[in-house]
Amino acid sequence: MIALTSVELTKLFRRPPLWLLLGAVGAALVLLAVAIALSAPPEAGERPSALELAVPFGILAGQVLAAIAGAALAQEYQWRTLPLWLARGVARGPLLLARFLATLPALLLVALVPVAVGLLLSLGRLEAALLASHLSLDGLALAVLAMAFGVLPYVALSLGLAVGTRAVAVPVGGVLLLALLVEPIVGQLAPRIGAYLPSSLSRTLLAGGGDGRLAAGLLIALYTAVLLAVAVAAFRRQDLTG
Numbered sequence: 001m002i003a004l005t006s007v008e009l010t011k012l013f014r015r016p017p018l019w020l021l022l023g024a025v026g027a028a029l030v031l032l033a034v035a036i037a038l039s040a041p042p043e044a045g046e047r048p049s050a051l052e053l054a055v056p057f058g059i060l061a062g063q064v065l066a067a068i069a070g071a072a073l074a075q076e077y078q079w080r081t082l083p084l085w086l087a088r089g090v091a092r093g094p095l096l097l098a099r100f101l102a103t104l105p106a107l108l109l110v111a112l113v114p115v116a117v118g119l120l121l122s123l124g125r126l127e128a129a130l131l132a133s134h135l136s137l138d139g140l141a142l143a144v145l146a147m148a149f150g151v152l153p154y155v156a157l158s159l160g161l162a163v164g165t166r167a168v169a170v171p172v173g174g175v176l177l178l179a180l181l182v183e184p185i186v187g188q189l190a191p192r193i194g195a196y197l198p199s200s201l202s203r204t205l206l207a208g209g210g211d212g213r214l215a216a217g218l219l220i221a222l223y224t225a226v227l228l229a230v231a232v233a234a235f236r237r238q239d240l241t242g
Contacts, residue, residue, distance in 0.1 A: 008102035054118035062151030070158030070171025111147035150202030160231035
């Protein structure tokens, strides 16, 4: 399992999409911070700091990475590389779990990049930036972990969609449609239901405390476990000869 995860990790970090995503996130945060600074003079009122914007950027980047993970798996169906792995005696369950585990360091990285950029852009007024973002300096590390952990259900969903459809566009469209359209709409129309969706749970994990944070973490773990179990079960029964 360790060897499989190491191979999947190497594949992920050697491919351009991860590094393009990291560069895009950092550049977009810098451009947005500059645009806010230029469009709203200090006397116009309190402006969001780059550090305050880092959390939504980190969550969005994690969701995009989840979509990329599913797309990469779907591509392997088209390239016929999965049967080659299985021909070497690799079990299907560990192979899919290794792909999931390989995304964890990448998720931490895409959560860390906007926080690091936000810190650099806020150095002149770090205390005010921390206050505005409701984060302490010590809490930034926990925020990075929370951002990465909150995206895990999207990774499991993306892999499941890739297994179920073998189409590159489906995990990308499915994850981004859920995160950017379905969840916001449900949150507006049915707040009580929306509070239990992954995006709301991620925000609770970041901003909540005590029992609320614990419940959000447990629900995120449950979502992830169920979706991953479904993906593994479907992958084990799948015919890869056609």
